[in-house]
Amino acid sequence: MKSKGLAGIFQSGVAMGLLVSVLLVLWVVVASGGWTYYTTPLAVRAYATSHRLLRPSGPIGQSFGVVGAAMMLVPFAYMIRKRLRRGAGSLRGWLEVHLFCGIVGPVLVTLHTAFKFNGIVSAAYWSMMIVMLSGFVGRYLFIRIPRSLRGVELTRTELDAQADHLHEAVIARAGAADVVARVDALERSALPTAGRAPTWIGLLFGEIAVRRSLRGFATALATSGLRQGDRDDLLRLTTDRVLLLRRTAYLQRTKAAFQLWHVFHLPLVYVMLVIVTLHVSVALYMGYVPFRW
């Protein structure tokens, strides 16, 4: 993502979602007097200046609720598209839209609540938040299954061939023996201890330590005497190889975790759907019609 720069941000649902969310929150909190409004005690908040706009039934507050709820329906469209296995747009594009809506939707709904969580509808809210957070875990696992540029999972043979190729390229650029030894040590430290099965902890958090080791390796390279271009190549190739070896080693566990993850991600979505339908029905019944203030 880093190498693709700005274009990468526009193609990444997560990055775009976070960016839009931050801008949205900044607009509400800074430009629309949200900070003063949300920090005013609930007992007297109805008399704050921004209450007319930001209250859950106000022009901004209610619009956030309506748009947020609509965005939370988009992931269902992704679900349907996935099951149909054909239809408009690529599956990958749909996934990115799903991620974008799955991030921006909850942020909009949070602003719609004005941080006041009462009644059964708060159960829908917290369900939504759990689904969103579990979404981040799901994406973390999804990314850790190596895929080709077209999104096809790599076979075991392809993974091994790729690792071998990267090894040759690394050796060619490493030059001195001590650099090669360093790369070997790095690879060993990134993989689960020989003879032991990969652990859940290792899968979810182990990569942080590996990335730190890679940064240490980059620092050590700076004094190795290699030229800047060679150093950059070597670092990129080593990083790819170390991460590829690690993900190959954890592949079976990652896939198992990803299957199990669906069990957590999906059921709360139905809870949310039922309660929100009830919430919207009551609001309409009482006369709180969208875009009519």
Next chain:
Amino acid sequence: MRSWRHIGGVTLVAALLCLAGATRVEAQLGALLSPGPLARAHASLEGGANCQKCHERGNRVTAMKCLTCHAPIAQRMARKVGVHRNVTTECVTCHADHAGVDGQLRPFDTARFNHAAETGFALAGKHAPLADKCASCHKARSFLTASPTCSSCHDDKHKGTLGPNCQRCHSVDVTFATATKSFDHSLAAFALTGAHKTVACASCHKTPDFKIAKFSTCTSCHQTPHGPKVSPVCTTCHTSENWKTKAFDHTRTAFPLVGKHLTADCTGCHKQPATKVKPAAATCATCHVDPHKGTFKVDCKACHTETGFAPATFNHAVATGYALTERHATVTCRGCHTNISPPKTPTARISLDYRGLKTTCASCHADPHATEFGTTCERCHSAKTFIVSSFTHVKSVQLFAGEHLKVTCDGCHTVAKARTPTAPANSLAAKTPGRALPRYTTTPTLCASCHLDPHLGQLSPDCATCHSLAAIKFAPDRFAHDRTRYPLTGKHKPLACARCHQPVTQEFPGGSGAAVKFTGVGTACASCHQDVHLGQVGASCETCHSPASFTVMNYKHRQPPRDFFVGRHASAECRACHAPATRDFPAGRGTTVNFGVGTACTACHKDPHNGTLGPDCARCHRPEPLISAHSRPLRLRPLTRW
């Protein structure tokens, strides 16, 4: 796995629906759908069955529903009175609920509320701070029940004896505790003046009705301490300001009081009761004792005034012919006039006799020079100070320049042969120990008479060859290394002398001892530098190095193999091949940069193939980046994403 998802979802939804249906559906739904608890005042409207008491289906919350309960407000709105007289919007515009039990239903901005205009009762003076503390007066939830009379909020401390009109004595501008201070006593028969203004009311007014039977004379309240002989009309001597005020005018007597007499206590002179005393005022001695025991026959006023005994107005120059100038002007009388007789009783003053002193210096000061300069002290000293500030040596004038100018007299004129100072008997100096001083007229002028030779005879005895009086801290400002056999060039030029000339302890021409070695330092490189190459490259340092820099700037390998210094070898730094090594060198074992490196690939490179491809690297490699012959790899989705 997929079936798990549906089972999980359906179970959760079913559980929630069961929860909703377990109790009375209507109440349960109301609680679940409520956007928050109602305020305390609306607590009775809590519950799903009551939603429509305020909410109108499809029409949100209407004023009609609110005013059905809040009838008094509806009536006042109809009559166009009160704060709601001009309201046309829905009640919920200002009154919002569902903000919790403690939620505010009345958005009351006390800063904007005009209490005087809306209620007819202005919150002025001490009532003003209560403007934002409505509950201080309004004890009931409705604001319409409070009365504007004082007694509706305050207790009557006078139990009704002063009537219901509190404003006669009290105002809203002062507190009850200080109300007495604001009361205008001039309205009463007895106006308060002087100290009467500060007396607490209760000191005179003993009853709650504040009435006093008799107050025509002072003795109605006060008792006289003077007895029957003094007039009962107190105002003859006293005023109402305070009892200590003395209305008596001393200027009408034979002795008007001026200067220090003004501050003297009456009883200092009037020893008898004040009503009888008339002391004789002709002479000072009537009240004061003469500490000079009559040695001065004139009247005290010749030297003293009524502004105090000290300082006296005595003029030393006129009266004695010896003017007291500079430091003499600051000396106390007793500094010179030491003829003091101790007092005979502990309370008596010291007796002084100022007569009998001469005007020569020696009558007071000791001669620390023991007559070396005779008795004409004023040739060098003045009455300003004993320190000689500007003495000019008339002999050897050339010596008194440069750094010598900073030297104090004691720097050369040492106290090795100090004498005991002489002082006249019975003088002030004779009673205090004098300072010993050296002889000034016999000090020699050679350098060696004051300075030691730190070079221990290595160099010429003529110090001026290298040193001058102008140089600070003996810097050899007249010395030039070019005069020696080894002129300094390149990096040698800025070096400090001590880098080559170091202190040693040995036998010198001037004797055995420690001194910086200036003679006998060799001119070969090895005299000062160590061979860091441990003998690998011989003793001819100048082959590679010059005094300009140790760094080897442009060394060329003399016999390189053909095709060796090409590709990456051509741009490699020296240290890439010549790395430090620890082994036996010609000059002994040690660690230094190794120059004995072979030209075989394995001398510098490690074989990544572990010997499997043989020792001849040149079969595949050149001194250039390795290019793989393998096919291009697959392109993957970036692995570095989080």
